[in-house]
Amino acid sequence: MDAPSDSIPLLDLSAARGRDGAFDPAFIEALRDATHRVGFFQLTGYGADPAEVEQLFEVTRQFFDLPLESRLELDNRLSPHFRGYTRLGHEVTQGRPDAREQLDFGPERPAVEQYPPEQPYWLVQGPNLMPDRSLPGLRSVCMAWADRMSRVGAELLSAIAVSLDLPEDYFAEPFRGSPAWMAKLVHYVGGVVADAGPQGVGAHADYGFVTLLLQDQVGGLQVLPPGSTDWIPVEPIPGALVVNLGEMLEVATQGYLAATIHRVEAPPPGVDRYTIPFFWSPRLDAVIDPVPLPPALAARSRGITDDPNNPMLASYGANVLKGWLRAHPEVARIHHPELVRAAP
Template sequence: MADIAIPVLRLTEARTPDGGFAPAFLDELRRALHEVGFLQLTDFGADAGQVDELADVTRRFFALPLADRLALDNRASPHFRGYTRLGHEITAGRPDAREQLDFAPEQAPLPRDEWDATYRLLEGPNQWPDASLPELREKVLAWAELLSGVGTELTRALAAALGLPETHFDAVFAAAPHWFGKLIRYVGVEDEDLQAQGVGPHADWGFLTLLLQDSTGGLQARPSRSGEWVDVPPLDGALVVNVGEMLEVATHGYLVATVHRVLPCRPGTTRQSIGFFWSPRLDATLDPVPLTRELAAHAPGVTETEHNAMLPRFGDNALKGWLRSHPEVAARHHADLLG
């Protein structure tokens, strides 16, 4: 384990009274995401009680009878929305010991003959437990609205921290950013194949990830500049923020989509988290930004492997990830896309 602390920033310190970004905040933000790829963000604007209420309604969702959760089975959704059973999402080629509910902007699906690109299959309706837990939809969508605002402010701060106009990235998010979210419960099980990982090592394929974790612990990051695992400890009332692949593409590797994992829970225990993946429009292409000479000297290019190409158009990068992580949905609805 590397001896690296995860930086903590307060969003209320991002701007000065005149409305501009505070240079000290920009320096800390750039340093955190360049050197570690992770930070913790506090004072981000949640209403009093909002975090606790969201955590509570999420717990109540996973406490519903399995039949109620399976009524939202993601295998019935060609858009990868809904409930994924324990052990049926794949990361790094192995099943994860988690169950979850995936959601994204509510959209009418396009008929296949009207697609302008294959990634349009990701547009569609969510699945909510309105009959058994009607308040879940309202609280989750209120959270998504809040974090869309946080994501927008962080994106503008990052642009300014890179020496660009703060509105530099606005165009790729305009009109229809394709964020997505996950309510997640990790379950400690006896089965060794499942217990091997809560979530296997991976990088996120969006722009920025904003994660609310409980007090259990188990999240670890592997900063590329150290190559060793670092604990991302729970911090009450904080969001964990990390770089996604689209931001790595946009900065030519100055900011790296840091690999991370979740350790398995002990048998008989659980861990809960709520992920929000701030992402541009599906049709948006992230071209490398013009970096200053000083920053460019520390931008080695994107990190690609034979198993994970970095695709600059977000819809292509997202579809790659969904097809890989949910093979049952892919095989049932999109077998023609599987190589």
């Protein structure tokens, strides 16, 4: 039995490969330990310079400084695809409102007009709602960051495959063509959403493969590693990415890799916290089969987290749609009442 972790590992992506292009064994060993034992780590050396990071935070602050009426022009209740601006207290985690507002965006693609009734997850694809009139520089900055995070996510998945004694390109096929990544600009505000209490975001696991989070220096992110009863803070490191694994990798490895539960405490009243999470995720129609783990790793698999109220699904589209319907009940009721009625 692996001992629970009491700290968050730190890895350097610039040291991931040797001069010959192969992954460095020491990096792979550290990655294997972090992804199995903790499910979280921090990452430096991923290629972004401080100016690029500051520019992203600056446009994020500028967006949330816009008048509310400008932000509400992008109200996510206008989008059947769960894109756009979510007001303070209108995203729900564990049945409770979160003390944050956010702008959700993804690949800029047209809506899918017709799809089989058994594949409702295609409704997640569609155009973004961006502040092109009130803040015209935001779109290009955010999409450039998404391009960088897509490359980092793909490289980490290659390294994760090698850490499982699989070929580098083992996870590549589900991402070919039209990966359904998602990203957010997030602003946490404490002491404003009365029903949130201390909750910035309630305890949850992420839907997809790999999450890459850029956080400011305020802090508040906490992690509950497998087998632990103690929440561990993820202390901010300037410019570093906080990396965690999603439910698809836990399902694929029967729990050898951990989609670790995490939460965010709301900042004190009067303190702003900004984060930019990026979710590196496959095509909506991807179904992830079990990974052929070598016996030594399979013997350490913990099994899939058993939560009858939130089952993990092998279909990425079904898994992410389940999450969106729960997190944004107003959007679901307005645009997809038939899915709300069908939900367990």
